Amino acid sequence: MPIEGDAVIVGGGVAGRTAATLTARHGVETYVIDGGDSILRRNAHLENVPGFPAGVNSRLFLDLLGEQAETAGAELRDGRAASVERSTEGLVVETEGGERYRAPYVIAATKNEVGYLDGLDVATVDRGKTFLDTDERGRTSVDGLYAAGRVAGKPHQVAVAAGHGTEVAVTLLEDDERPFYHDWVAPEGYFTGRGREVPPGCEEIDEDEREARERRSIEVMRERFSAPRTDEPNQHPSVEE
Numbered sequence: 001m002p003i004e005g006d007a008v009i010v011g012g013g014v015a016g017r018t019a020a021t022l023t024a025r026h027g028v029e030t031y032v033i034d035g036g037d038s039i040l041r042r043n044a045h046l047e048n049v050p051g052f053p054a055g056v057n058s059r060l061f062l063d064l065l066g067e068q069a070e071t072a073g074a075e076l077r078d079g080r081a082a083s084v085e086r087s088t089e090g091l092v093v094e095t096e097g098g099e100r101y102r103a104p105y106v107i108a109a110t111k112n113e114v115g116y117l118d119g120l121d122v123a124t125v126d127r128g129k130t131f132l133d134t135d136e137r138g139r140t141s142v143d144g145l146y147a148a149g150r151v152a153g154k155p156h157q158v159a160v161a162a163g164h165g166t167e168v169a170v171t172l173l174e175d176d177e178r179p180f181y182h183d184w185v186a187p188e189g190y191f192t193g194r195g196r197e198v199p200p201g202c203e204e205i206d207e208d209e210r211e212a213r214e215r216r217s218i219e220v221m222r223e224r225f226s227a228p229r230t231d232e233p234n235q236h237p238s239v240e241e
Helices: 014-025 058-072 115-120 158-175 207-224
Strands: 007-010 030-034 075-078 081-087 090-095 100-103 105-108 124-126 130-132 145-147 184-187 202-205
Touching: 007 014, 007 090, 007 100, 014 030, 014 058, 014 158, 030 058, 030 100, 058 075, 058 207, 081 115, 090 105, 105 158, 145 158, 184 207, 202 207
Parallel strands: 007 030, 007 105, 030 075, 105 145, 184 202
Antiparallel strands: 081 090, 090 100, 124 130
């Protein structure tokens, strides 16, 4: 029997992990199938991410994205997608290792890999490399299938991939007819002080809670950045050793 979920994200790079954070935060049971191929694993030092004026270790940044997705409730699974097929109850993703996942929604976030989607007859675009043909919000020609990041024809930059992963996740939530999703943590009274209900996906926190969350964020980041990473970047596979 396949593992049942609400959304399966194929690809554990920036777009995939960011999308997973957004879907999981809103209660969507999310699985990320990570083949370990993110281009960040090849990067020597990442210097184009907003908020890091001196850059950041790319493997650490990828790990932080994964930790954020898991904290939100997503489950990251090692594996590589072999196929995606339609069943009467949704889309079924099968990995090369034989694991099967079934969900009404799948987000492809696999850079330039699209062969595992051959069984769906999804529309593609050839620009020297094959990309999935999408609308302006990441929807493909197959109902329930979305594309995020490079595989949707977006530029390589980390900030672009993260932003597109976020947009595609929000699109999925809208298509699922979930309540408006704002994802805003506001100070106490921001909404209720104006006689408004707190919107879905938002919350108000008092000063004690705000200080506690800030202390926690400082502790986590201090721990994660306490020492240089010892793992080396992967080289491009075409480089001779």
